[in-house]
Amino acid sequence: MSANLPLRDVQLPPAPxxxxxxxxxxxxxxxxxxxxxxxxxxxxxxxxxxxxxxxxFDQELATVTDPTAELAAIAGLLRRAARQAQPGSESLRDDQWWQRVDPQGTLAASRRSLLAEGAYRPHVDAREVAAVRSWARERYLALLLERRR
Incomplete structure (x- = not known):
């Protein structure tokens, strides 16, 4: 090696x-x-x-104008949803039926009596029907979702 060659420092490659x-x-x-x-x-x-x-659910109830008939239609829709969620539940009656449809008891007893099968309802308040309809809409969806689990 020649002494005339300049020394160079180590060079790093460029950063990636x-x-x-x-x-x-x-x-x-x-x-x-x-x-x-x-x-x-x-x-x-x-x-x-x-x-x-x-x-x-809404289409089924849109055709009904009478509040009493609407309550009967709501009860029928709940029965259909319960049957789809758990076959055989359509034959349940009274307390067993309510245990199936409303296990937590979120619906008040006065409103529950509106959905009772064969109940005589001469005059039904529209606000009560609207409240029952709102509750039934949520329960209808919950029952149908139970079928998927």
């Missing part, structure tokens, strides 16, 4: 670029994106199914 990421990161990102798409699809399907059930 952050883009494009390594293939492993791309695969992880793709898997996460795919999982999010699958979760969004199932969420959308569930939401659509719920909306369809509630539309059917």
């Amino acid at each position: 670029s952050w883009w494009p990421p390594a293939p492993g990161y791309l695969m992880i990102g793709g898997a996460v994106l795919l999982a999010l798409l699958v979760a969004a699809f199932f969420w959308w399907q569930r939401r659509r199914r719920r909306q369809r059930w509630l539309q059917l």
Whole structure:
């Protein structure tokens, strides 16, 4: 070696670029994106199914104008949903029926008597019918969701 050669310090290579990421990161990102798409699809399907059930409930009651007939239609819809959730529950009567439809007892006894089978209702307050309808809509959806579990 010649003494005339200049000494040079060690030079590091340039820093690697952050883009494009390594293939492993791309695969992880793709898997996460795919999982999010699958979760969004199932969420959308569930939401659509719920909306369809509630539309059917509302359509069934939209044809009824008489409050007494509306209460009978609500009771029929609840029976149908209970039968779909647990076959054989349509034959239940009185307390057994209410244990199936309203296990937590969220409906008041006065409103519960409005839905009783064969009950005589000469004059029904429209606000009471609206409250029963609102409660029945929620329970109808809950009963149909029980079927899916």
